[in-house]
Amino acid sequence: MRLNILGARGPYPAKGEPTSGYLLRTKEANILLECGSGVLTRLLNFISFDEISFIICSHLHADHTSDLGVLRYYLASRGKEIDLYIPSEPKEEYDLIRKGVYRVKEIENNMEAKIGNLTINFLEGQHPYKSFAVRIEVDDKVFGFSGDTGFKEELIEFFKDADVLLLNAAYTDKEVEKIEPEKRFHLSPKQAAEIAKKANAKLLVLTHLKPECSEKEHLLSAKEVFENVVLATDNDTIEL
Ligand SMILES: [Zn+2]
Numbered sequence: 001m002r003l004n005i006l007g008a009r010g011p012y013p014a015k016g017e018p019t020s021g022y023l024l025r026t027k028e029a030n031i032l033l034e035c036g037s038g039v040l041t042r043l044l045n046f047i048s049f050d051e052i053s054f055i056i057c058s059h060l061h062a063d064h065t066s067d068l069g070v071l072r073y074y075l076a077s078r079g080k081e082i083d084l085y086i087p088s089e090p091k092e093e094y095d096l097i098r099k100g101v102y103r104v105k106e107i108e109n110n111m112e113a114k115i116g117n118l119t120i121n122f123l124e125g126q127h128p129y130k131s132f133a134v135r136i137e138v139d140d141k142v143f144g145f146s147g148d149t150g151f152k153e154e155l156i157e158f159f160k161d162a163d164v165l166l167l168n169a170a171y172t173d174k175e176v177e178k179i180e181p182e183k184r185f186h187l188s189p190k191q192a193a194e195i196a197k198k199a200n201a202k203l204l205v206l207t208h209l210k211p212e213c214s215e216k217e218h219l220l221s222a223k224e225v226f227e228n229v230v231l232a233t234d235n236d237t238i239e240l
Pocket residue numbers: 059061127129148
C-alpha cells in the first residue's frame with residue numbers, strides 16, 4: 001500500500017497547499033480519501049481521474065468535499081459514474097453532492113464494507129457534522145484515518161496495530177485544554193500521539209494542519225508521547 005498526500009491543510013488552504021485529500025493505492029485500487037479544495041490538481045501528479053476506483057469522504061464539511069463539485073464536470077462530460085462513500089447528513093450538503101455522477105453509499109456507524117480484497121470499517125467521531133474514522137485493511141497491512149474528530153476512547157481499539165495512522169491535529173495542545181471535552185472537534189498533537197501509542201501504531205502522520213500552525217511545535221509536542229511521527233505537510237508519499 002502507498003499513501004500519497006494530496007492536501008493536508010484545513011479548514012482552508014495555505015499558499016500552494018490544498019485542504020484535505022489523500023490517495024491510498026493498493027495493487028487493485030486507487031482510493032481517493034477526502035476531496036477538499038485543490039486536491040484534484042495534486043491527484044494528477046500521481047494518477048488520472050479515470051484511475052480513481054472509488055471515493056470516501058469522512059464528512060461533508062467543504063474542506064473535505066469541495067472538489068467533488070468539479071470532478072462531477074469531468075465525469076459527466078465522459079458519461080461516467082463513480083462510487084462515493086459519504087455520511088447522509090447534513091441533508092442540505094448531502095443533497096447537493098449526491099445528484100448525478102456519484103453513486104452514493106451512505107456511511108453508517110460501525111459499518112463494514114468489503115470491496116475486492118479490501119476490508120473497510122467506519123467509526124463515528126465527535127464533530128459538528130457527522131464524521132467517520134476509517135480503517136482499511138489489505139494484505140496484512142492496516143491504514144487508519146481519523147477524519148475530523150475530537151478524542152474518543154474507542155478510536156484506540158479501532159486503530160489497533162495500524163501500520164500508518166493519519167490523524168487530524170487541527171488544535172494545539174494549549175487550545176484543546178481551553179475547550180470543554182464535549183466541544184472538542186479535533187485532536188491536538190499530544191492527543192493524536194496518545195492514540196497512536198495506545199493503539200500500537202507503527203507510524204503516526206499528523207494532518208489537517210491550520211496554515212497558521214507552528215509545525216515544529218506540533219511535531220515536537222507529539223514526539224514527547226510517540227517517537228515515530230511525521231507531518232503530512234512534509235511528505236507526499238508514505239509507503240506501508
Ligand atoms: Zn470538519
